[in-house]
Amino acid sequence: MDCETKNKLQLLSLYLQNLPKTIPLADPSSPQYGFDFFILDDENIEDYGPIGTLNRELELRMGQRDKGPVSFKERGPSLNAVTDVLGGFLDQYHESPETVLLVKWVDDLTIAAVAAFKTAGIEVSSFLLYRGKK
Secondary structure, X not given: OOHHHHHHHHHHHHHHHOOOOOOOEXXXXXXXXXXXXXXXXXXXXXXXXXXHHHHHHHHHHHOOOOOOOOOOOOXXXXXXXXXXXXXXXXXXXXOOOOHXXXXXXXXXXXXXXXXXXXXXOOOHHHHHHHHHHO
């Protein structure tokens, strides 16, 4: 994965780990997103390839992005782990032209996180400054 994408993924990770408390914390026994224990279906991989299958799983778990940013239903480790999943695939398939789909997910999830902060009345630039002083 290139440096720009790695930086985007790190920023997304920072945002997801610190989503506002206006988004409910996931119930650890039944998280909606479940990226902390994530496995792709072998049959779908045969049909769509690994990146196509991941893209489809992201759509199913996160929602469609064609009508605006994803709206996070919960926060916590099961959502935060999406950056590990995306990072792993971006590393493993870095030579595939299909990785643009995954970079688009990184961008779209970052936009969704920024929207969550704005909805909560938190300026993203202040958030970054505050987090940097810790």
